[in-house]
Amino acid sequence: MENDIIFKPLQFRNLTVKNRVFRSSISGRWDNYDGSGTQARINWEEKFARGGVGAIITSFVPVAIRGRIMPNYATIHCDERIPFWRKVGETVHKYDCKFIVQLSHSGRQQDIGGVENLDKKALSSTSNTESFHGFLCQAMTRDEIQDTIQHFADGARRAREAGLDGVELHSANGYLFTQFLSSGINNRKDEYGGSLENRARFLLDVIRAIRKEVGTDFHLQFKISAIDYNNAVTFWDNPGNTLADSIQICQWAEEAGADGVHVSVGSLFPHPLNPIGGFPFDVITRTYDTMLSSGIYTTRNYLLFRYRLLNPIFNFLWNRVKKNLPPQAFSGHEVEDQEMRKLLEEHQGRNLLAAREIKKHVTIPVICTGGFQQASYIRKAIDDKYCDGVSIARPLIANNNLVHDFAVGKDLPDKPCTYCNKCLLNVIENPLGCYELARFDGDYEEMVQEVMSVFHPAQFETHKELSEVSVSHE
Numbered sequence: 001m002e003n004d005i006i007f008k009p010l011q012f013r014n015l016t017v018k019n020r021v022f023r024s025s026i027s028g029r030w031d032n033y034d035g036s037g038t039q040a041r042i043n044w045e046e047k048f049a050r051g052g053v054g055a056i057i058t059s060f061v062p063v064a065i066r067g068r069i070m071p072n073y074a075t076i077h078c079d080e081r082i083p084f085w086r087k088v089g090e091t092v093h094k095y096d097c098k099f100i101v102q103l104s105h106s107g108r109q110q111d112i113g114g115v116e117n118l119d120k121k122a123l124s125s126t127s128n129t130e131s132f133h134g135f136l137c138q139a140m141t142r143d144e145i146q147d148t149i150q151h152f153a154d155g156a157r158r159a160r161e162a163g164l165d166g167v168e169l170h171s172a173n174g175y176l177f178t179q180f181l182s183s184g185i186n187n188r189k190d191e192y193g194g195s196l197e198n199r200a201r202f203l204l205d206v207i208r209a210i211r212k213e214v215g216t217d218f219h220l221q222f223k224i225s226a227i228d229y230n231n232a233v234t235f236w237d238n239p240g241n242t243l244a245d246s247i248q249i250c251q252w253a254e255e256a257g258a259d260g261v262h263v264s265v266g267s268l269f270p271h272p273l274n275p276i277g278g279f280p281f282d283v284i285t286r287t288y289d290t291m292l293s294s295g296i297y298t299t300r301n302y303l304l305f306r307y308r309l310l311n312p313i314f315n316f317l318w319n320r321v322k323k324n325l326p327p328q329a330f331s332g333h334e335v336e337d338q339e340m341r342k343l344l345e346e347h348q349g350r351n352l353l354a355a356r357e358i359k360k361h362v363t364i365p366v367i368c369t370g371g372f373q374q375a376s377y378i379r380k381a382i383d384d385k386y387c388d389g390v391s392i393a394r395p396l397i398a399n400n401n402l403v404h405d406f407a408v409g410k411d412l413p414d415k416p417c418t419y420c421n422k423c424l425l426n427v428i429e430n431p432l433g434c435y436e437l438a439r440f441d442g443d444y445e446e447m448v449q450e451v452m453s454v455f456h457p458a459q460f461e462t463h464k465e466l467s468e469v470s471v472s473h474e
């Protein structure tokens with residue numbers, strides 16, 4: 001372990017992380033409808049801290065109720081949330097794990113807006129309807145842009161006041177920042193649209209506003225979709241930003257005061273390339289009904305998911321970009337099981353080539369997300385300077401103790417994540433967890449027990465402790 005790069009600390013300008021594995025953001029509907037936090041979220045985050053990751057990046061944390069993607073995600077939109085986030089941070093810190101809040105705004109990519117947003121359209125850079133689900137939206141006025149910039153700055157201040165270790169701007173995967181950054185989406189005619197410099201203005205304004213609010217010594221990183229592939233599914237759309245565009249944005253963001261960059265892909269979420277893997281129709285048919293009233297194309301999509309005869313049409317649209325993907329950065333390492341070897345080669349390190357190009361053009365550390373769960377592969381990615389650290393989502397849902405497994409010399413966990421994406425497609429309606437029955441040898445009860453374990457200990461068991469925290473900081 002001593003000479004293992006995975007276990008060497010990663011030094012950012014204002015933050016040291018004990019190893020190179022970050023828990024990537026994974027949103028689950030753990031909290032109260034109004035965005036106040038629950039014990040389940042604390043239990044959820046504690047699982048990963050206990051499992052040995054160096055830092056946890058929270059799930060999507062809205063800086064404004066108007067910018068949520070679904071109800072029941074803990075928000076950071078008001079000062080009353082500070083005691084809760086302090087409690088989560090303190091829990092995670094017991095394991096020498098850092099805690100970074102992902103400051104987020106949905107823009108038009110709002111899966112379920114919630115009652116507070118029913119009477120208004122979502123805000124975006126554009127008034128054009130989102131092209132996959134058909135979410136309606138309206139272009140933000142300049143005043144709304146200024147208010148939103150301040151919402152992000154306030155969110156960062158609250159994270160700092162809660163004693164957390166930093167913030168990440170969710171400027172990837174189709175949410176509000178992407179809606180400004182992407183040439184495939186942003187059709188504004190003012191200083192926030194048009195040229196790349198104008199499209200990047202919103203992100204850079206937010207970075208500067210956060211610096212003004214919290215100073216230069218608080219960790220601030222941003223997530224970016226290195227390539228938009230905005231027409232991956234809707235082939236009639238403009239493809240959006242290229243890698244060269246994103247490299248330029250990363251350089252500007254570094255100059256504006258960012259301490260790290262987290263590389264992802266795709267101008268919508270989910271996207272065929274993120275999280276790459278399966279698209280189980282049996283699961284989406286059970287959960288997508290929750291979103292039927294959210295967009296004007298959701299009924300069309302539901303029919304494509306629901307009727308077997310129509311499934312090939314969706315499969316064709318969803319899978320067509322994968323065929324033209326560039327080759328892998330390097331092949332997987334020796335794995336005897338041929339099926340597993342194939343699975344890993346299809347999914348491992350999908351964003352590594354882009355991360356390496358970005359890394360060549362910035363001086364801040366680069367974290368790469370997408371398909372990491374094999375120690376030898378991660379080691380090589382860092383040793384060969386593709387990135388400085390990796391972030392992991394699904395393989396950590398499947399195996400919370402993955403990093404401890406690496407520490408005792410395992411290259412792969414005993415029951416690896418299969419990238420089936422059943423966790424992802426369940427999350428609209430069901431508790432987040434691993435729903436791959438094969439990993440539980442077909443035992444449904446055991447699988448559900450594991451999913452439900454996040455609700456123990458229950459809120460009432462710790463209620464006294466939580467209220468003490470709230471009172472002491474009022």
Ligand SMILES: Cc1cc2nc3c(=O)[nH]c(=O)nc-3n(C[C@H](O)[C@H](O)[C@H](O)COP(=O)(O)O)c2cc1C
Nearest residue numbers: 024025026027059060275369370371392393394424
């Ligand atoms: C259920 C689920 C929820 C996710 N929620 C978020 C999110 O809130 N914010 C975000 O930036 N990425 C989110 N992601 C993407 C992951 O953070 C990660 O970048 C992606 O899944 C690729 O990593 P993996 O192959 O290790 O899963 C989510 C992924 C899953 C599966």
Ligand code: SF4
Nearest residue numbers: 417418420421423434
């Ligand atoms: S359901 Fe389980 S095996 Fe499938 S992608 Fe999610 S974590 Fe991995």
